[in-house]
Amino acid sequence: xxxNDDIIKQGLEQVMNTYSRFPMVIVEGRGAKVWDANGKEYLxxxxxxxxxxxxxxxxxxxxxxxxxxxxxxxxSNLYWNKPQIELAGKLVNxxxxxxxxxxxxxxxxxxxxxxxxxxxxxxxxxxxxxDIIVFKNSFHGRTMATITATGQDKYQQGFAPLLPGFNxxxxxxxGSVEALINDKTAAIxxxxxxxxxxxxxxxxxxxxxxxxxCDEKGLLLIFDEVxxxxxxxxECFAFQHYGVNPDIITxxxxxxxxxxxxxxxxxxxxxxxxxxxxxxxxxxxxxLACALGNAIIETVNNKDFLLQVKKKGDYLKxxxxxxxxxxxxxxxxxxxxLGLEMSCDNKSLIELCRLKGLLLIGxxxxxxRWVPPLNIExxxxxxxxxxxxxxxxxxxx
Ligand code: PLP
Numbered sequence: 001x002x003x004n005d006d007i008i009k010q011g012l013e014q015v016m017n018t019y020s021r022f023p024m025v026i027v028e029g030r031g032a033k034v035w036d037a038n039g040k041e042y043l044x045x046x047x048x049x050x051x052x053x054x055x056x057x058x059x060x061x062x063x064x065x066x067x068x069x070x071x072x073x074x075x076s077n078l079y080w081n082k083p084q085i086e087l088a089g090k091l092v093n094x095x096x097x098x099x100x101x102x103x104x105x106x107x108x109x110x111x112x113x114x115x116x117x118x119x120x121x122x123x124x125x126x127x128x129x130x131d132i133i134v135f136k137n138s139f140h141g142r143t144m145a146t147i148t149a150t151g152q153d154k155y156q157q158g159f160a161p162l163l164p165g166f167n168x169x170x171x172x173x174x175g176s177v178e179a180l181i182n183d184k185t186a187a188i189x190x191x192x193x194x195x196x197x198x199x200x201x202x203x204x205x206x207x208x209x210x211x212x213x214c215d216e217k218g219l220l221l222i223f224d225e226v227x228x229x230x231x232x233x234x235e236c237f238a239f240q241h242y243g244v245n246p247d248i249i250t251x252x253x254x255x256x257x258x259x260x261x262x263x264x265x266x267x268x269x270x271x272x273x274x275x276x277x278x279x280x281x282x283x284x285x286x287x288l289a290c291a292l293g294n295a296i297i298e299t300v301n302n303k304d305f306l307l308q309v310k311k312k313g314d315y316l317k318x319x320x321x322x323x324x325x326x327x328x329x330x331x332x333x334x335x336x337x338l339g340l341e342m343s344c345d346n347k348s349l350i351e352l353c354r355l356k357g358l359l360l361i362g363x364x365x366x367x368x369r370w371v372p373p374l375n376i377e378x379x380x381x382x383x384x385x386x387x388x389x390x391x392x393x394x395x396x397x
Contacts, residue, residue, distance in 0.1 A: 003037050004023060004025050004036055004038050005023075007025045007037055008025060022351075024036040024038075024040075024354075025037040028057075029044065029055075029056025029057055030055070030056055030057050031057075031058075031377075031380075032044050032045075032047075032056075032372055032377070032380045033380075034359070040357065041357060042354070042357050042358065042359050043357060043358050043359065043380060043383055043387065044056070044359045044372070044373075045358065045361075045370050045371065045372045045384055046359045046360065046361045046371065047371055047372055047373050048258055049227075049253070049361060049371070050195070050227050050232060050253050050371040051253045051254060051256075051257070051258055052257060052258045052373055053230060053231060053253075053254035053296065053300070053373055053374045053375075054296065054299060054374065054375050055373040055376070056373075058257065058375075060295060061257050061258075064291050064292060064294075064295040065291065065292060067291075068083065068287055068291035069288060072287045073287065074287065074288070075287065076282060077280065077281070077282075077284065077285060081287045081290070082287075083287045083288075083290035083293075084287065084290045087100070087102075087263075087285075087294050087297065088100035088102075090293075090294060090297045090301070091251075091263060091265055091293075091297065092265055094236050094297065094301050095236075095239075096245060097248075097249065097265045097266060097267050097268075098266060098268030098269070099265070099266055099268060099271040100263055101264045101274070101279065101284070102261065102262070102263050102281070102284040102285030102289075102290065103263070103264070103284040104260045104261060104262055104281065104283050105252050105260060106140075106141055106224075106226035106227075106250065106251075106252035107140070107142055107262075108141075108252075108284075109226060109250035109251060109262035110140045110145070110146045110149065110224060110226070111141070111145050111146060112250070112262075112264040112279055113222050113224075113248050113266075114132060114145050114146075114149065115278070115279055116266060116270060116273045116274055117132060117187045117220050117222070117270075117273070118130055118165075119273040119278055119279075120186075120220065120272065120273030121273075122273075123272065123273055128183060128184055129183075129184060129185065129186040130184055130186060131165045131167060131182075131185050131186055132165060132188070132189050132222075133168075133177055133180050133181070133185060133188045133189070134149045134150075134167070134189050134190075135151050135168065135170070135190055135191075136151040136152075136168050136169070136170055136171060137152060137171055137194055137197035137200070138150055138152070138171070138190070138194055138197060138224075139155070139191070139196035139197055140189070140191075140224055142155070144162070144163060147159060147162070148166050149166055149189060151168045152196075165184075171194060171197075171200065171202070172202060172203055172206045174210070174213070177209075177210065177213060178213060181213065181217055185217065186219060186220065187214075187219050187220040187222055188210055188213070188219055188220075188222065189222040189224060190202065190221075190222070191223075191225075191226075191227070191228065192207065192223055192225065192228055193227070193228040193233065193238060193333060193334075193337060195226075195228060195337070195363060195369075196227075196363055196364070197364060198339060198341070198363045198364045198366070199337060199338065199367055199369055200332065201332065201333060204242055207239075207242040207244045208244055211245070211246075214247070220247040220248060221247050221248070222247065222249075223237075223238065223248070223249050223250070224250050225237055225238045225249050225251055226250055226251060227337070227371075228337055229249065229253075229254070230253070230255050230297075230300055231254065231300035231301075231305070231309055231335075231374050232254060232309075232337045232371070232374070233309075233313075233335035233337060234306055234309040234310035234313055234335035235335075236297075236300060236301045236306065237249060241334065247266065247269070247270045248264060248265065248266045248267070248270055249264070249266075250263070250265075251263045251265070254296065254300075254374075255296060255297075256292050256293055257295075257296050259292045260283075261286075261289035261290070261292070262284075305375075308375075309336055309374045310335060312378065312381065313335040313336045313337075313338065315378060315381065316336070316338060316381050316385075317333075317338055320338065320340055320370070320385070323385075323388075323389060323392065326343070327343045327392075327395075327397060328340055329342060329343055336370070336371060336372055336374055336376075337370075337371055338369070338371075339368065339370070340367065340368040342367070342368060343366075344366070345365045346362050346365065346366060346367065346368045347362065348397065349368065349391060349392070349395050349397070352391040352394060352395055353387060353388060356387045356390060357387060358384055358387040360388075
């Protein structure tokens, strides 16, 4: 059982049917390249969906993981561990926030933010403040609370009853947020750049307006930076791109570079909501995950590195914008989180690219998303663009 078809046959029989996967088994990766079980090479502009920010099998991360694995794997949160404390310090200092909570995924980080919000107001005897304003077209995860927070029917269908306490505003429309605020409103939760919803950036005025509304009404502002944080936009955190400070940030994806980790960062004030026993995770803040998180943040939170991300992002955006094809409507996003809006369904285009050795991902049916490793080489971007252009020539939508 060593070729794509044989391995997939067993997968189809025994792995739960929750994904419609491409018919390939990735067996190896290095930098921005991966190989399947048949030995075919691909340029990877997906990076595990914006996760492998320093590329596959990064030698530095391999060393960090090996060193930590030889010292200590797991102790639970009954005890302190050094990598967790170090990572908390790095993150809260870089984000100008107060405290970090660690978990294992983006959905869990958002769950933590939802629970912290409710408990923060509960502790101040404001039990009525339970509701969170979220946005249409957003994506916050697949747990019951986070599919409720997600403003897209397709993720909620068949899972009723959903959780009470979420109200859906129009993205980038401040007036629709204002209209939803009432005595029960506790927080506003937003992706600075909507990822799964189609790589849609918030406008600066929208983000500034949300901060102002939260200040005026005494609400917490939560930024879901699970996809757009950790250097993706060319800043360590997405909020720095907007120059607006949130009260809570959620992170995951790139924070472990491929090792599962999630984090919620909160201001010292908001963090007062949690006391021992209020929230927990067996694996959260595990030494292996945090050792990698430390290595990632050390690498990413560096002026030169972030400048390179911006430069490569601008370069890629320039090249994509320059493609002469009437089916491309626009290229949006920033840094190395870009989306090409197409006039028609992109599924067959993405499959054509894959057959030609280029991995891409959709963000909804009409947007082709580019989220390569942040340390990708310019010549690899050139190769990817060449393959993409050839695919466009052959593509019959
Ligand atoms: N929030 C955002 C903005 C995301 O893009 C995602 C995943 O795509 C999540 C939350 C959920 O993260 P996870 O799949 O790690 O639970």
